Amino acid sequence: MTAPSPYEERRRRLRGRNLATLAALVGLASLFYAITLVRMGGGG
Numbered sequence: 001m002t003a004p005s006p007y008e009e010r011r012r013r014l015r016g017r018n019l020a021t022l023a024a025l026v027g028l029a030s031l032f033y034a035i036t037l038v039r040m041g042g043g044g
Contacts, residue, residue, distance in 0.1 A: 002011070
């Protein structure tokens with residue numbers, strides 16, 4: 001079994017970082033959406 005090339009390793013790390021960034025953005029958007037719903041619903 002051969003070790004991954006530096007290019008493949010870098011690409012794998014970037015993909016992980018991109019997925020983490022996507023998760024953070026989706027989480028923030030969901031939070032803002034929930035806050036907006038609560039405020040518009042008179043709950044806040």
